[in-house]
Every structure is written in C-alpha cells, then in structure tokens.
Amino acid sequence: MNTRALLPIAAAIAATFTADVRADAVADFYKGKNIQMVVGSDAGGGYDVYARLLGRHINRFIPGNPNVVIQNMPGAGSIKATNYVYNVAAQDGTVILAPNRTPPFVQILGQPGPQFDAKKINWLGSLNNEVGVMEVWHTVPVKTVADARATQVIIGSTAPGTDSEVYPTLMNNTIGTKFKIVRGYTGATAIDLATERGEVQGQSDSFSSMSAHYPDWRQKFTVLVQLSLTKHPAMPDIPLIFDFIKADS
Numbered sequence: 001m002n003t004r005a006l007l008p009i010a011a012a013i014a015a016t017f018t019a020d021v022r023a024d025a026v027a028d029f030y031k032g033k034n035i036q037m038v039v040g041s042d043a044g045g046g047y048d049v050y051a052r053l054l055g056r057h058i059n060r061f062i063p064g065n066p067n068v069v070i071q072n073m074p075g076a077g078s079i080k081a082t083n084y085v086y087n088v089a090a091q092d093g094t095v096i097l098a099p100n101r102t103p104p105f106v107q108i109l110g111q112p113g114p115q116f117d118a119k120k121i122n123w124l125g126s127l128n129n130e131v132g133v134m135e136v137w138h139t140v141p142v143k144t145v146a147d148a149r150a151t152q153v154i155i156g157s158t159a160p161g162t163d164s165e166v167y168p169t170l171m172n173n174t175i176g177t178k179f180k181i182v183r184g185y186t187g188a189t190a191i192d193l194a195t196e197r198g199e200v201q202g203q204s205d206s207f208s209s210m211s212a213h214y215p216d217w218r219q220k221f222t223v224l225v226q227l228s229l230t231k232h233p234a235m236p237d238i239p240l241i242f243d244f245i246k247a248d249s
Contacts, residue, residue: 040078
C-alpha cells in the first residue's frame with residue numbers, strides 16, 4: 001500500500017470535515033440573530049445608501065442568514081460611530097461598522113476625538129472606488145477654479161479630518177482657492193439642504209452621492225473640479241485637481 005499517497009487525501013478529508021463543523025457552528029450562532037450595521041452618517045447620504053444596499057444582501061452570504069438592522073449614528077465624521085463600535089458594541093461578530101472614508105486616517109492627521117486604534121479594527125472591505133467633486137450651487141457666481149481663487153465660497157463641512165473639510169483646505173493651501181469652511185453638519189444630505197436654503201454655497205462631495213441626490217446635477221450644481229486620479233465617465237469636460245498642481249509648486 002502506498003501510504004504516502006493516502007496521507008494528502010486523509011488531510012483533505014480532515015480539513016473538509018473541520019470546515020463543515022466550523023460552518024455549522026457559525027450558522028448555529030447567527031441563526032435567528034440580528035446583525036447591527038452602524039452607519040457613521042445621517043440617513044439618505046451616500047454612505048447610508050451603500051450600507052443599506054449591503055445590508056439587504058450580505059445576510060445571504062453569512063451562515064445562518066441573520067437579519068441585518070441599520071442604525072444611523074452620525075457625528076464627528078463617523079468618529080462617534082467608530083468609537084461606539086470599538087469600545088461599547090458587542091465584539092462577537094453581531095456588529096458591523098459602516099463609516100465614511102476618514103476614520104482610518106484621523107490619528108495620522110492628528111484629529112482629536114478618536115478613541116480607537118485603526119490598525120486593530122478588522123476592516124472588511126470597500127464598496128466603491130469613488131470620485132470626489134467640489135460642487136457649488138448653480139446660482140453662485142463661481143464657475144471655475146480660477147473664480148474660486150478670486151471669490152470666497154462658503155463650503156459646508158461635517159467635521160475636521162473628513163473629506164468635506166480636508167479637500168477644500170488642501171485646495172486653499174495648494175492652489176489658492178478661497179473656500180470658507182462652516183462645520184457642524186451631520187452629513188452630505190444636511191449640507192445639501194443647507195445649500196438649497198442659502199446657508200452655504202456648496203461642499204466637497206462624492207460623485208455618487210451628488211448624482212443620487214440630484215439626478216439633474218448639471219442643472220443644480222457647478223462642479224469645479226474632480227478630486228481623483230482619473231476622470232469619471234460622466235464628467236469628461238470637468239478638470240482634475242492635478243490639472244492645477246505643478247510638480248514644482
């Protein structure tokens with residue numbers, strides 16, 4: 001008998017049996033339970049839409065098929081939600097965090113408020129490779145980056161360290177725009193409402209969020225620049241931020 005030939009087969013059978021037992025244990029744990037998906041922004045925003053889309057389908061891929069319950073916890077650019085999931089929420093696989101893009105970087109940027117170590121969070125994945133935009137309301141007499149260098153534009157922001165503040169600040173400090181940043185909004189949806197009311201004049205947003213909230217975005221907004229390495233197919237006529245940055249600047 002060729003015992004060497006039998007050993008890999010036995011190992012494979014053992015591994016399969018162990019995997020089946022493990023899958024059954026996971027299914028038993030999740031069956032009948034709820035998974036709480038904590039969204040770090042307000043309802044109706046781009047991150048909320050992504051979370052609800054994921055929540056609608058992810059249970060089919062989790063053994064036991066648990067229910068997924070969405071809970072919005074806006075505040076401080078998802079820092080509040082991240083602090084809660086890291087320090088308060090159950091650590092047994094029944095809570096998933098759906099933050100905006102900035103929590104992994106706030107410690108590097110020196111932003112106050114985080115009570116977590118981003119390196120110790122089990123990051124599951126990303127739902128999109130997003131193109132950012134600098135948008136201003138269509139009635140604002142600023143139509144280009146050159147205009148924004150000459151005329152002040154009031155920009156709504158959620159909190160320091162978020163896209164809504166980092167990008168206009170970087171543009172002010174690198175290419176000389178005059179964005180005045182007003183903080184304290186709970187998310188992109190709240191800034192949209194403030195823009196319509198005339199409290200602010202625009203924001204740093206994502207294309208997906210802008211176009212979802214305003215399918216007629218070309219009539220509602222002037223997009224000054226794309227915050228991306230490559231142009232979005234829907235905006236071939238709008239310049240990239242790197243069109244305004246020189247290597248020696």
